[in-house]
Amino acid sequence: xxxxxxxxxxxxxxxxxxxxxxxxxxxxxxxxxxxxxxxxxxxxxxxxxxxxxxxxxxxxxxxxxxxxxxxxxxxxxxxxxxxxxxxxxxxxxxxxxxxxxxxxxxxxxxxxxxxxxxxxxxxxxxxxxxxxxxxxxxxxxxxxxxxxxxxxxxxxxxxxxxxxxxxxxxxxxxxxxxxxxxxxxxxxxxxxxxxxxxxxxxxxxxxxxxxxxxxxxxxxxxxxxxxxxxxxxxxxxxxxxxxxxxxxxxxxxxxxxxxxxxxxxxxxxxxxxxxxxxxxxxxxxxxxxxxxxxxxxxxxxxxxxxxxxxxxxxxxxxxxxxxxxxxxxxxxxxxxxxxxxxxxxxxxxxxxxxxxxxxxxxxxxxxxxxxxxxxxxxxxxxxxxxxxxxxxxxxxxxxxxxxxxxxxxxxxxxxxxxxxxxxxxxxxxxxxxxxxxxxxxxxxxxxxxxxxxxxxxxxxxxxxxxxxxxxxxxxxxxxxxxxxxxxxxxxxxxxxxxxxxxxxxxxxxxxxxxxxxxxxxxxxxxxxxxxxxxxxxxxxxxxxxxxxxxxxxxxxxxxxxxxxxxxxxxxxxxxxxxxxxxxxxxxxxxxxxxxxxxxxxxxxxxxxxxxxxxxxxxxxxxxxxxxxxxx
Amino acid sequence: xxxxxxxxxxxxxxxxxxxxxxxxxxxxxxxxxxxxxxxxxxxxxxxxxxxxxxxxxxxxxxxxxxxxxxxxxxxxxxxxxxxxxxxxxxxxxxxxxxxxxxxx
Numbered sequence: 001x002x003x004x005x006x007x008x009x010x011x012x013x014x015x016x017x018x019x020x021x022x023x024x025x026x027x028x029x030x031x032x033x034x035x036x037x038x039x040x041x042x043x044x045x046x047x048x049x050x051x052x053x054x055x056x057x058x059x060x061x062x063x064x065x066x067x068x069x070x071x072x073x074x075x076x077x078x079x080x081x082x083x084x085x086x087x088x089x090x091x092x093x094x095x096x097x098x099x100x101x102x103x104x105x106x107x108x109x110x111x112x113x114x115x116x117x118x119x120x121x122x123x124x125x126x127x128x129x130x131x132x133x134x135x136x137x138x139x140x141x142x143x144x145x146x147x148x149x150x151x152x153x154x155x156x157x158x159x160x161x162x163x164x165x166x167x168x169x170x171x172x173x174x175x176x177x178x179x180x181x182x183x184x185x186x187x188x189x190x191x192x193x194x195x196x197x198x199x200x201x202x203x204x205x206x207x208x209x210x211x212x213x214x215x216x217x218x219x220x221x222x223x224x225x226x227x228x229x230x231x232x233x234x235x236x237x238x239x240x241x242x243x244x245x246x247x248x249x250x251x252x253x254x255x256x257x258x259x260x261x262x263x264x265x266x267x268x269x270x271x272x273x274x275x276x277x278x279x280x281x282x283x284x285x286x287x288x289x290x291x292x293x294x295x296x297x298x299x300x301x302x303x304x305x306x307x308x309x310x311x312x313x314x315x316x317x318x319x320x321x322x323x324x325x326x327x328x329x330x331x332x333x334x335x336x337x338x339x340x341x342x343x344x345x346x347x348x349x350x351x352x353x354x355x356x357x358x359x360x361x362x363x364x365x366x367x368x369x370x371x372x373x374x375x376x377x378x379x380x381x382x383x384x385x386x387x388x389x390x391x392x393x394x395x396x397x398x399x400x401x402x403x404x405x406x407x408x409x410x411x412x413x414x415x416x417x418x419x420x421x422x423x424x425x426x427x428x429x430x431x432x433x434x435x436x437x438x439x440x441x442x443x444x445x446x447x448x449x450x451x452x453x454x455x456x457x458x459x460x461x462x463x464x465x466x467x468x469x470x471x472x473x474x475x476x477x478x479x480x481x482x483x484x485x486x487x488x489x490x491x492x493x494x495x496x497x498x499x500x501x502x503x504x505x506x507x508x509x510x511x512x513x514x515x516x517x518x519x520x521x522x523x524x525x526x527x528x529x530x531x532x533x534x535x536x537x538x539x540x541x542x543x544x545x546x547x548x549x550x551x552x553x554x555x556x557x558x559x560x561x562x563x564x565x566x567x568x569x570x571x572x573x574x575x576x577x578x579x580x581x582x583x584x585x586x587x588x589x590x591x592x593x594x595x596x597x598x599x600x601x602x603x604x605x606x607x608x609x610x611x612x613x614x615x616x617x618x619x620x621x622x623x624x625x626x627x628x629x630x631x
Numbered sequence: 632x633x634x635x636x637x638x639x640x641x642x643x644x645x646x647x648x649x650x651x652x653x654x655x656x657x658x659x660x661x662x663x664x665x666x667x668x669x670x671x672x673x674x675x676x677x678x679x680x681x682x683x684x685x686x687x688x689x690x691x692x693x694x695x696x697x698x699x700x701x702x703x704x705x706x707x708x709x710x711x712x713x714x715x716x717x718x719x720x721x722x723x724x725x726x727x728x729x730x731x732x733x734x735x
Binding site: 608609610612613616 | 652655656657658664727728730
C-alpha cells in the first residue's frame with residue numbers, strides 16, 4: 001500500500017516504456033502475434049488502474065492529506081524547476097477516470113483496428129497519449145503541467161492525423177494543433193507573468209517553483225503586487241489554455257474536425273479525457289481564478305455561450321460523430337459554466353460522469369460505423385436496434401444519462417443547476433436549463449434516427465465482435481449508476497472552500513420534466529412509429545435559424561473569410577519584409593566577405609617573384625617600424 | 632690612403648643581397664632562382680663575419696658561426712637541387728611561373 005503510493009509515478013512512466021517498446025520492437029512483435037501490442041498497452045493501463053484505485057482509496061480514507069514528492073530537475077540561476085507528483089483528491093479521481101476509460105477503449109480498439117495496416121502504430125500512440133495524460137494529471141507544479149499539456153496536444157495531433165494519407169485527416173490534425181497553439185501560448189505567457197508577479201513568494205517561502213500545493217498564498221501575493229486589471233489579464237491568459245484544449249467558444253472549431261481520426265480516439269481523447277484536461281487545469285488553478293470575480297464571470301459566460309452553441313449546432317448535424325462532437329463541446333461548456341459560478345465540485349462531478357457516458361456513446365457510434373462499413377451519415381441508418389441490440393441498449397443508457405433522464409447525467413447536471421441557482425444568476429440558470437433540454441433533444445434525435453424505425457441504408461450490416469460489445473456493457477454500468485452512488489459523497493470528497501447548499505426542492509422535478517419533455521419532442525419528430533411532425537416542415541418557417549445553426553453560427557466562415565485573410569495578408573507582408581530587408585542584410589554581409597576574398601585573390605594570382613617581393617617589402621616596413629620603436 | 636672599414640663590408644654584403652634578391656624575383660629559370668638564394672645567403676655570411684671581426688675581436692664566435700652557415704647553405708642547395716630535379720621530371724619544365732600546381 002505504502003510502496004504503491006510512493007511509486008505512483010510508475011503509472012505515467014509505464015506507458016512511455018510500452019510506447020518505446022512497440023515503436024522499436026515492431027518487427028519482432030509482428031513476427032510473433034500482433035495482439036501483443038494490445039496486451040502490452042492494456043496491461044500497463046490495468047496496472048495503472050490498480051495503482052490509481054489504491055491512491056483513490058488512500059485519499060478517501062485520509063481526507064485533506066496529500067502525498068507529494070519532488071526532485072530538482074534543472075536550475076537556471078535563481079530559478080529551480082522541479083519535477084514530481086502530487087496525489088490529492090482531484091488527481092486521484094482523474095487518474096481513476098483516465099485509466100478506466102482508456103483501458104476499456106484499448107480493448108475495444110483491438111477489434112476496431114484489427115484490419116488496419118498500422119495496428120502497432122495505433123497502440124504505440126495510445127500508450128504515448130496515456131503517458132502524457134497521466135503525467136499531466138500527476139504533475140505537482142505548473143511547469144510540469146505545461147510540458148505534459150503540450151505532449152497531450154502532440155498525442156492528439158498524431159492520433160487525429162492517424163490516417164494521414166487522407167487529406168481531410170491531415171488538415172484536421174493541423175487545424176487542431178494550430179488552434180491549440182493559440183491557447184497554449186496564452187497559458188505559457190500567463191504562467192510566466194504569474195511567476196513574475198509572485199516571484200518573491202516562490203523564492204523565499206516555497207521550495208517547489210509554481211507548485212500546486214502552495215498556489216493559494218502565491219496567488220494572494222500576486223494579487224497584492226499588481227492592479228486588479230493586471231491580475232485579470234494574467235488570469236485570462238492562463239484561462240486561454242483551457243479554452244483551446246477544452247474547445248470553448250472562440251477556439252472550439254478544431255474539435256468537430258478532429259472527428260476525422262479513428263472513433264476510439266474520438267471517444268478517448270476528444271470526448272472523455274484530453275478535452276476534460278481544460279476543466280482539470282481550471283480546477284488546479286482555482287486558487288488564482290477565484291481571486292478575480294470578473295475572471296470567474298468570463299469563465300461562466302464562456303461556458304454558457306459554448307453550451308448553447310454546441311447544443312444548437314448539434315441539433316442539425318447528420319453525421320453521427322459530428323453530432324456527438326458538438327454535444328461534447330456543449331457539455332464542456334456546461335462544466336466551465338459550473339466552474340465559473342463557483343460550483344467547483346459539481347463541475348468536476350460532471351467531468352467524471354461525462355467521461356463515462358460520452359465514451360460509451362462514442363464507442364457505440366464507432367460500433368455502428370464499423371459494422372456499416374464506415375457509413376457516418378444518420379440519414380442512411382435506422383432500425384439498427386434489431387440488428388445490434390447490445391449496442392442499441394447501451395447507447396440508450398448513454399443517451400438517457402446524457403439527456404439527464406434519471407441516470408448519472410441527471411445527478412451531475414442537477415448539481416450544476418443547483419450550483420448556478422445558488423450563485424443567484426438567473427440568466428445563466430435559464431441558459432443552463434435551456435441547454436440541458438436541448439441536449440436531451442439532440443441526443444434522442446440521434447438515438448431515434450440510428451436505432452429506431454426502418455433501415456434506410458444500402459450496405460450490409462456486419463456483426464459486432466465481442467471485443468467491442470464487452471467494453472460497451474462495462475461502460476454502461478458507470479454511466480447508469482455512478483451519479484446515484486457518488487452524488488452526495490463527491491461534494492464532501494472534492495470541494496473548494498465554501499459550498500453554498502441549495503435546498504430548492506423543485507429543481508430536480510423541473511429538470512426532469514424538461515428532460516422528459518425534450519425526449520418526447522424528439523420522439524414526435526424523429527421516431528417513425530410516433531411521428532407527428534415532419535422535421536423538414538419545421539425547417540421552412542425557421543429557415544433563417546436553421547441556416548444559422550447549419551453554418552455553425554457563421555464562426556468558421558468568419559475565421560475563414562476574415563481572420564485567415566487578415567492573417568495571410570500580414571504573413572505576406574512579413575515575408576516581403578523578410579525577403580527584402582532581412583535577407584538582403586544577410587546577403588550584404590556574405591557579399592562583403594566575398595569581396596575581401598576577391599581582393600586577396602588578386603595578390604595570390606601573381607608569380608613567385610611577386611610573392612617574394614611582397615614579403616621582402618613587408619619585411620622592410622616591419623623592420624623599419626621596429627627600429628623606429630627602439631629609438 | 633683608402634682605409635677599408637666596417638661600412639664597406641656592409642655595403643658589399645647589401646649589394647650582394649640585392650643582386651640575389653633581384654635574381655630571385657625576376658628570373659624565370661629555377662636554377663637562377665637557386666643561385667639568387669645562394670647569393671643572399673652568402674651576403675648574410677659576409678655581414679656576419681664583418682661584424683664579428685670589428686666588434687668582437689677576442690672571441691671567434693661569429694667566424695665559427697659563419698662556417699656553420701656555409702655548411703647549412705650547402706645542405707639547402709643540395710635539397711633545392713633535388714626538389715628541382717623532381718619538379719623537372721614531373722613537369723618537363725624549369726620555368727618558375729609554370730609551377731602553379733599548389734595554387735588553390
